[in-house]
Amino acid sequence: MASFILKRMLNVIPLLILITIISFAIIQLPPGDFISSYIARLQQMGEMVGPEQAEQLRDRYGLDQPIYVQYFKWMSGVLRGDFGYSFDWQQPVSKVIGERLALTLVLTLSTTLFVWIVGFLIGLYSATHQYSIGDYIVTFFGFIGLATPNFMLALILMWIAYAYFGQNVGGLFSPEFLSAPWSIARVIDMLKHLWIPVIITGTAGTAGLIRIFRANLLDELGKPYVATARAKGLSEFKLIFKYPVRIALIPFVATVGWTLPKLISSATITSVVLSLPTAGPVLLKALQNQDMFLAGSFILLLSVLTVVGTLISDILLAWVDPRISYN
Template structure:
């Protein structure tokens, strides 16, 4: 396993290098740069624009810009954000925790709901409960995430529910006790976490149901039942352990979406996360901030796949990485 991990980690270096190169030059293909918006301001002189262009290295050709950026990254310097006029690490650090909190809460909700429901639907195949859950799953797959967020916000206002509908904290957050601060954040987290979490429930549930139905037809399941094992033990120890493999792979891909998968939900619910920040950075052509976000997403994708492979070897003893 250690040899396998070492090989995978060594493969990461050229992979990230290619990703960074492609991403950087795609950003350069878009017309204009960040300073184009400043040129429209009559209060900003041409001399200041030229000074900023030299300061940010925008006076160089794209190839030279890339290698200058890469050299700084190798020294753990991700550059300076144009829009926020601050180091990229500080800008991302101010939003990173917020997005991770939202994404992890959504993953807990989605997996906590989808796995039990999928198992129930497979065990009670073609029953009335399976049919009802299947209908809800297809409805869930059909409703866009942003529309469900708007619908939920409308219902909260319509029925005067005591839930905040925007932001991460209340106005009086600074004057609350430590425990009250946690409660306040959880209240603000509830709506975006439900919206983001339920978005993947339907797909995970159908996947779990299909895998369980396939496994329940195997000969070793019939043998386990013939031996007199309890039905719960047959389902959760024998069937579930073999049916979970494809979902572990999905879990690895979901890890890579922790930073970017919540963008629409953050915008609709006004959650101050990286999704909104990255959208604003792309629109402003804040290239160093965008590159830092893309590279973090790429690293998470690699880590997610690696974690999925390790979990597969733990769950399924048939899998070995030699």
């Protein structure tokens, strides 16, 4: 196991370097740069910016240098813990990311626990009660959950809450706690609002895991070793949880590789609709405004978390499923 982990970690280094180069190049592909977008916004507001001012701004932020020079300067800063400066937010990138990463972490982990717990329990019931009324009901709502986009579900819920209850379900805080310092009261207020985005962002994932877990468990329950164990008098509870459930849990373990990147990208469109102060909308705005250091830092974090998540997922899969070889 140790040599397996070491090999995978050594393979990660060149992969991450390649990803950062490609990501930084892709960010530069659209015509213009942040200064061009910034000048265009100023002109829309009636302010005129001359060519000399534009060149001064490019020189100030180092945008007049070749792309490879900008990349190496950025990467040298990243190695020192300096992710650069956000042109759009007029703040260091680390501060912009840090303010929202904690809330994104809370939302993502809460959603993941919701998806895993609900998906496991309902999938287990559906597989062990195949073709029952409960199974048909779960299947019906599962297909609805898979077919309904999260942002549409958010819009419907917001309309129902406002039209019939006069409440705004957007955001993670009440108006009086938006700018308040952290306290027990603010945490409690956040928990009161947290369940709505958790249910909305977790609906499709829960429905998908239910279907996958049900199918895998039914496949395992139909194998000869299960029939043999049942014929030998093994209790149904021990029979199901000894091996079939362990094998059927592989999709849950495999999704660990997707969970860590969600800490950054977490349901961007849904977060915009619900006005959630998470990292996803910030990444979207950075890409739209060509705020290259902020966008590049987000993509770097996404890449690192994806690779780390995949490594963790592979290790857990090797532990859960003894059929997997380290070679």
